Amino acid sequence: MKYSAHIQNVAQHLHGKRLLHSEIPLQNELIKQALKHGYLKAEPGLEMIGRRWTCRRCGNDDQTLFSEHHCARCQTTCSYCRHCLLLGKVSSCQQLYLWIAPQVTVPSRQETLQWRGDLSPGQKKASEAVIKATHEQQELLVWAVCGAGKTEVLFHGLEAAFSQGKRVLIATPRTDVVKELYPRFMQSFPNIPISALYGGSKDKQPNAQLVLATTHQTMRFYKAFDLVVIDEVDAFPFSYDKSLQYAVHHAKKECASTIYLSATPSSSLLTTPNLTVMKISRRFHGFPLPVPRFQWCGNWQKALRKMKLPHVLMTWIKAHQQKKKPILLFVPSISTLHLVSSLLTEKSFVHASVHADDPNRHQAVQAFRDQNIPLLVTTTILERGVTFADVQVAVLGAEQDIFTEAALVQIAGRVGRKVEAPAGDIVFCHYGISQAMRAARKHIEAMNSEGGIK
Ligand SMILES: [Zn+2]
Numbered sequence: 001m002k003y004s005a006h007i008q009n010v011a012q013h014l015h016g017k018r019l020l021h022s023e024i025p026l027q028n029e030l031i032k033q034a035l036k037h038g039y040l041k042a043e044p045g046l047e048m049i050g051r052r053w054t055c056r057r058c059g060n061d062d063q064t065l066f067s068e069h070h071c072a073r074c075q076t077t078c079s080y081c082r083h084c085l086l087l088g089k090v091s092s093c094q095q096l097y098l099w100i101a102p103q104v105t106v107p108s109r110q111e112t113l114q115w116r117g118d119l120s121p122g123q124k125k126a127s128e129a130v131i132k133a134t135h136e137q138q139e140l141l142v143w144a145v146c147g148a149g150k151t152e153v154l155f156h157g158l159e160a161a162f163s164q165g166k167r168v169l170i171a172t173p174r175t176d177v178v179k180e181l182y183p184r185f186m187q188s189f190p191n192i193p194i195s196a197l198y199g200g201s202k203d204k205q206p207n208a209q210l211v212l213a214t215t216h217q218t219m220r221f222y223k224a225f226d227l228v229v230i231d232e233v234d235a236f237p238f239s240y241d242k243s244l245q246y247a248v249h250h251a252k253k254e255c256a257s258t259i260y261l262s263a264t265p266s267s268s269l270l271t272t273p274n275l276t277v278m279k280i281s282r283r284f285h286g287f288p289l290p291v292p293r294f295q296w297c298g299n300w301q302k303a304l305r306k307m308k309l310p311h312v313l314m315t316w317i318k319a320h321q322q323k324k325k326p327i328l329l330f331v332p333s334i335s336t337l338h339l340v341s342s343l344l345t346e347k348s349f350v351h352a353s354v355h356a357d358d359p360n361r362h363q364a365v366q367a368f369r370d371q372n373i374p375l376l377v378t379t380t381i382l383e384r385g386v387t388f389a390d391v392q393v394a395v396l397g398a399e400q401d402i403f404t405e406a407a408l409v410q411i412a413g414r415v416g417r418k419v420e421a422p423a424g425d426i427v428f429c430h431y432g433i434s435q436a437m438r439a440a441r442k443h444i445e446a447m448n449s450e451g452g453i454k
């Protein structure tokens with residue numbers, strides 16, 4: 001379809017999107033014209049079904065997540081969705097604008113992959129499955145152990161998609177993962193326009209052929225992608241959240257392929273009808289997954305209240321520090337994090353601590369990655385998606401509910417990821433062994449024996 005220069009400009013910014021008026025970086029007059037020509041449609045942001053609100057952007061229909069306020073726009077009392085508030089307020093007096101004219105086509109580009117590494121036998125099989133899924137509009141789960149190298153498994157499939165002029169979305173629950181993946185894809189596909197979207201990022205490439213986005217940012221797209229990859233599909237909080245499904249459903253074109261990546265898929269995902277499952281039970285470097293040790297550490301909560309770090313934990317930290325190994329210590333809550341951190345400071349341990357709402361989180365993680373900080377204390381925020389060379393890992397209070405089987409498998413999966421340091425220590429410090437701890441250890445041992453490693 002040929003558009004006038006003005007509309008072409010609108011199309012570049014808006015096709016494949018569903019945005020609030022305030023999110024559209026164009027003059028009002030252009031928006032009006034696009035509406036008049038039927039390229040753009042406006043629909044209410046909130047919809048009243050029966051006597052219940054539904055948010056059209058995030059799909060939320062939980063009435064407790066809607067609030068009312070006196071609205072400066074419409075000068076009446078108006079409702080808004082709190083669930084997707086971080087993306088800008090969708091209120092009952094506002095509309096979402098969506099592009100309904102044909103999509104702007106993306107050029108097909110040949111031989112885009114500049115990555116020249118080798119795939120392990122497991123990666124190779126999965127890579128072939130990804131290419132097939134890309135061509136045949138399948139739903140595929142790549143069930144890959146932590147450290148299997150699942151990003152590389154995508155490369156050839158993405159190259160196939162780009163050669164057909166397809167647009168690709170990689171959605172992941174975590175900002176850290178978007179930031180880690182972005183430079184790797186830039187390097188591997190230097191000629192593909194790539195956009196990395198997370199809270200606070202700027203979309204410099206509104207028409208990118210490859211979009212890396214957090215689940216929240218995915219909500220801004222509408223029928224935009226031919227291939228959608230959902231990374232860490234089981235990850236908290238989205239496994240409990242319909243909005244991921246809603247966002248991905250709307251971001252996909254009708255005949256899109258979907259690829260799920262997970263080391264710890266939920267049973268509900270595994271029972272999805274028509275799902276093809278491809279397992280990689282061996283790490284890319286061929287070494288086994290480190291099996292966690294269980295270490296009783298007494299009533300650690302009581303110890304902390306008395307301003308003492310559990311003795312076994314102190315000994316463990318000192319032992320690894322003597323060997324100059326980087327140490328990652330997981331704790332079950334932010335309050336424990338603060339307490340542990342202040343006790344470490346008291347004992348003159350150089351360290352940093354991070355949690356989800358920590359504004360300095362990315363700097364601290366980077367400093368630890370660069371080995372400028374020897375010890376990092378963290379909540380489960382770093383349980384997945386991050387790689388630190390030769391890291392040794394302990395979990396304090398591993399019996400706590402927040403450490404589910406999946407969380408513990410992921411945490412153990414931080415150890416031994418590099419071929420130069422393929423082993424390491426993973427210890428669950430506990431005050432009573434939990435079911436999840438046992439299940440995690442069994443899970444890891446089962447994957448090792450499936451991968452042919454005794
Ligand atoms: Zn209003």
Ligand SMILES: [Zn+2]
Nearest residue numbers: 055058081084
């Ligand atoms: Zn919403």
